[in-house]
Amino acid sequence: MRFSSQREAILSYIRGVQSHPTALDIHASVKKSFPSLSLGTVYRNLNQLLEHHLITAIKQDEVVHYDGNISDHQHFRCKNCDSIIDLEFPVRDIVLEHGPRFGHEIHAYELYMTGICKNCKNETK
Amino acid sequence: MRFSSQREAILSYIRGVQSHPTALDIHASVKKSFPSLSLGTVYRNLNQLLEHHLITAIKQDEVVHYDGNISDHQHFRCKNCDSIIDLEFPVRDIVLEHGPRFGHEIHAYELYMTGICKNCKNETK
DNA sequence: TCATAAACAGTAATTATTCCTACTTATCAA
DNA sequence: TTGATAAGTAGGAATAATTACTGTTTATGA
Numbered sequence: 001m002r003f004s005s006q007r008e009a010i011l012s013y014i015r016g017v018q019s020h021p022t023a024l025d026i027h028a029s030v031k032k033s034f035p036s037l038s039l040g041t042v043y044r045n046l047n048q049l050l051e052h053h054l055i056t057a058i059k060q061d062e063v064v065h066y067d068g069n070i071s072d073h074q075h076f077r078c079k080n081c082d083s084i085i086d087l088e089f090p091v092r093d094i095v096l097e098h099g100p101r102f103g104h105e106i107h108a109y110e111l112y113m114t115g116i117c118k119n120c121k122n123e124t125k
Numbered sequence: 126m127r128f129s130s131q132r133e134a135i136l137s138y139i140r141g142v143q144s145h146p147t148a149l150d151i152h153a154s155v156k157k158s159f160p161s162l163s164l165g166t167v168y169r170n171l172n173q174l175l176e177h178h179l180i181t182a183i184k185q186d187e188v189v190h191y192d193g194n195i196s197d198h199q200h201f202r203c204k205n206c207d208s209i210i211d212l213e214f215p216v217r218d219i220v221l222e223h224g225p226r227f228g229h230e231i232h233a234y235e236l237y238m239t240g241i242c243k244n245c246k247n248e249t250k
Numbered sequence: 251t252c253a254t255a256a257a258c259a260g261t262a263a264t265t266a267t268t269c270c271t272a273c274t275t276a277t278c279a280a
Numbered sequence: 281t282t283g284a285t286a287a288g289t290a291g292g293a294a295t296a297a298t299t300a301c302t303g304t305t306t307a308t309g310a
Contacts, residue, residue, distance in 0.1 A: 059184060076229055076231065085229070089220070089224075094216070094219060098214050102212055102243070104210070104240055104243050105240045106238050106239075106240040107204070107240040107241070108239045109237070109238040110237045110238075111234060111236045112235045112236075112237070113220070114232055114233045115233065116232070117229045118227070121228075
């Protein structure tokens with residue numbers, strides 16, 4: 001995989017934010033420094049970066065969100081403000097403990113939660 | 126919510142299979158007994174059934190899959206044969222145990238796994 | 251420096267899902 | 281049992297996220 005300046009800009013943008021941006025978000029932001037950046041290029045690069053495991057995708061929503069944090073963690077989406085928040089649960093442990101008895105080869109897992117985030121909960125009080 | 130014959134046919138089809146069908150699958154199958162059934166009707170009913178918690182949706186794939194089993198369970202998708210298999214992990218326990226310390230109100234959770242299923246693993250041996 | 255494979259921009263195409271409209275049907279009160 | 285009406289349906293148009301295509305540009309290794 002080559003590293004074009006567009007690709008680097010896209011990757012460093014994703015790595016630099018906590019917000020789990022969508023392809024459109026990424027396009028809008030990176031376009032500021034690359035005015036000619038096309039949306040197709042964003043998608044192509046996202047797929048390349050995914051294939052090389054440099055980023056991950058969150059697909060539970062209608063739109064795909066991307067995450068530059070590739071450490072083992074989970075996601076929580078607030079139904080009120082729609083933000084996606086990183087959380088850490090010991091999912092790996094229960095997958096390793098209970099997984100083997102089903103007989104399948106489990107390569108990856110993902111725990112996704114929804115509800116009302118701390119901020120929204122306090123605001124409505 | 127009224128119960129039209131189409132709606133009943135769609136629900137009983139989903140409840141009667143283990144395969145986690147897509148809207149197209151459901152349309153194709155239920156159309157055999159309701160030749161005039163339109164795809165729009167299938168989608169509208171799926172959304173109604175979801176709202177009333179009579180079915181659940183699996184959104185990790187490119188296409189949405191539907192599940193008539195509303196008990197607490199998890200899903201595993203085989204990357205080889207693409208089938209989705211029900212599994213039971215004690216996810217509820219770790220969400221109840223570790224969830225509260227983050228301060229968010231967790232309403233729902235979903236653990237999704239991918240890998241190679243038992244059958245495909247044995248076939249390639 | 252050059253050859254070439256990969257990447258790019260721009261645009262067209264695809265596809266799952268939703269929306270819209272006119273018609274039909276289930277339900278419930280009189 | 282009959283009407284009124286709100287909900288449901290079929291069929292097709294519209295939407296929107298994503299992918300594919302084309303001709304041009306650029307990164308990389310020899």
